[in-house]
Amino acid sequence: MSAPALTRQTVAEPGARSATPGRGWRQDLTGWAFAAPFVILFGVFLALPIAASFVLSFTSFSQRDLINPIGTSFVGVDNYARLLTDPKFWKALGNTFYFVIVGVPLTLAIGLLIASAVSRGITRFRTAFRVGYYLPVITSIVAIAVVWRFLLNPDIGLVNVLLANLGITGPDWLASKTLAMPSIITMAIWRNLGFAMVVFIAGLQAIPVMLYEAASIDGAGRWQAFRYVTLPMLRPTILFMLVITTIGYLQLFEEPFVMTDGGPLDATLSVTMYMYQQGFEFFKQGYASAIAYVLFVIVAVIAFLQFRFLRSEDA
Amino acid sequence: MTALQGGARPPLAVHRREGRRTGPLWVYGLLILGLVLMVGPFLWMLLGALKPQAEFLLSPPTFLPKNPTTDNFSRLFSELDFPRFFFNSSLVALVVTVGNVLFCPMLGYALAKLQWRGKRLIMGLVLATLMVPAGITLIPNFVLMRNLGLVNTYPGLILPFLVGPFGVFLTRQFMYGIPNELLEAARIDGANEWRIFWQVVLPITAPVLATLGILTFLGSWNSFIYPLVMAQEPAMYTLPVALATFSTGQYQADHGMLMAGSLVLVLPVLIIFVLFQRWITEGIATTGLKG
Structure with a gap:
């Protein structure tokens, strides 16, 4: 695939050579020649699948249709209708929102707290702190989930061993219906707060020092400076982080896949995980596509709302 | 910014520093405590990877390995096909x-x-797909790969990720700031667009390409749900797929080997991160905010 794309590039080169500014189709040709490798790959493997999964979600596509995709039958909105009455889907949706609603604000708040401490509270070892807090962000979620499952092991995990030293008998975190999701949320915050920290540090550095001086002349304390200078000035950064983190968290998958298999009793089953189960364990790709599309729409709507809501408040 | 502050209002600067003086010690203390929490799990992974299986059954459990061993690593390479x-x-x-x-x-x-005609359309597509969840293309891509006979092949694992809207957005934002005079000068010298791109634009863009390269490598190295679906034979497993499969299957109680496997997955990334730390954190901060 990449080879033909490259050839096309070289073929188009003579056309590009004779292009002079202001000449119509030659300029178009040059532009499309530069765009060609991206457009072809992007069209086949991203744009086409997005459209295809929309079509798939209206079919009863399953295992046997893999050999002859055209042979699948359209079932209209059946898949979506079934989703509405599928208690497991609602459970997965509820779990995903639980994860997002608790996880996102905590990740941002802790990230902002550490960013403020690193960029304003201290003057030395800033790089060491930045690197240390950022470390989990770049490591594989699978590896982290494997390590955390061991950390939270009821008998020999570090967490319960430390608790035992304090005379407390630790629970079986991941096997508990009430504690499994909070455990996963804690791990997600641990993994992602470094990203929030780095972005917030950049945002904080862009705030002019004069504003704090003016606030201090007006007699503002630390909290008031934070409330009336930092927060409003940081609004675009907070908005950006809110959207990015929410979209990421809505796609929760690896953590329950490795740590709990969605259990106990579906307490950590997420929408993406339910889609995976339907599509690749029960081979109901049509139904799974409907789940994927619902998630897609939720992501789009939430991103749109967050932009709308926070922008308009600004004006 | 600091020059302005120091020069224009010295008394205020002093006042601010005094206000902070009560801060540092407890701020350092809290940050160090947090750092221990951040690094702790990595340490736990390393120590676990060095413990022989028998040591996990001791009561009370050990923190430091009593008889450190590299046995877990050799089993990764002999019992499993980690290379x-x-x-x-x-x-x-x-x-x-x-x-x-x-x-x-x-x-x-x-x-x-x-x-060029079509530019706005393509730009719109890039922006619109910047945040599309990975899950949505998973099933149709699998159907597509099945029909192309590319499941369980390298092209099957690679093709959908060879380009991405993020890289386009990132480089476009940077190149937009390159002065047009520079390109015009090259055009007057008779260079075609392809040469201008290679010899004028790309060298200036090098730092952004470095950031893009590092982020792309890390993203691909850590990616999971797509290779999980596309690599169904063990011979085609990537490291995350192998680790997830073994940790949820027959090796789920083999803590030593799982920690060793995690270490193999994490170590290259840690090395890259320590070497290119500035490119990564600053790249993310600046590019992210321009979005």
Whole structure:
């Protein structure tokens, strides 16, 4: 695939050579020649699948249709209708929102707290702190989930061993219906707060020092400076982080896949995980596509709302 | 900024520093405590990887390994095919990185500096797909790969990630800031657009390409749900797929080997991160905010 794309590039080169500014189709040709490798790959493997999964979600596509995709039958909105009455889907949706609603604000708040401490509270070892807090962000979620499952092991995990030293008998975190999701949320915050920290540090550095001086002349304390200078000035950064983190968290998958298999009793089953189960364990790709599309729409709507809501408040 | 502060209002600067003086010690204390929490799990992974299986059954459990061993690592290489998984992960990540670093700036340049019909449409597509969840393309891509006979092949693992909207957006934003006079000068000297791109634009864009390359490599190295679906034979597993499969299957109680496997997955990334720390954190901060 990449080879033909490259050839096309070289073929188009003579056309590009004779292009002079202001000449119509030659300029178009040059532009499309530069765009060609991206457009072809992007069209086949991203744009086409997005459209295809929309079509798939209206079919009863399953295992046997893999050999002859055209042979699948359209079932209209059946898949979506079934989703509405599928208690497991609602459970997965509820779990995903639980994860997002608790996880996102905590990740941002802790990230902002550490960013403020690193960029304003201290003057030395800033790089060491930045690197240390950022470390989990770049490591594989699978590896982290494997390590955390061991950390939270009821008998020999570090967490319960430390608790035992304090005379407390630790629970079986991941096997508990009430504690499994909070455990996963804690791990997600641990993994992602470094990203929030780095972005917030950049945002904080862009705030002019004069504003704090003016606030201090007006007699503002630390909290008031934070409330009336930092927060409003940081609004675009907070908005950006809110959207990015929410979209990421809505796609929760690896953590329950490795740590709990969605259990106990579906307490950590997420929408993406339910889609995976339907599509690749029960081979109901049509139904799974409907789940994927619902998630897609939720992501789009939430991103749109967050932009709308926070922008308009600004004006 | 600091010069302005120090020069214009010295008394205030002193006042602010006094206000902070009560801060530092407890701020350092809290930050160090947090750092211990951040690094702790990594340490726990390393120590676990060095413990022989028998030591996990001791009561009370040990923190430091009593009889450190590299046995867990040798079993990864003898009982499981970790060299193969490591190779698969490396190959996929390298090719994906080269693809992105080559193709994304090409379109980035066309979007930033060339006038052509269809440009707005493509720009719109790039922006619209910047945040599309990975899950949505998973099933149709699997159906597509099945019909192309590419499930369980390297092209199957690589092709969908050879380009991405993020790389285009990133390079386009940067190239937009390159002065047009520079390009005009090259055009007057008789250079065609392809040469201008290679010899004028790309060298200036190098720092952004470095950031894009590192982020793409890390993203591909850590990616999970797609290779999980596309690599169904063990011979095609990438490291995350292998680790997840073994940790949820027959090896789930083999803590030593799982910690060793996690270490193999994490270590290359840690090395890259320590070497290129500035490119990563600053790249993310600046590019993210321009979005």
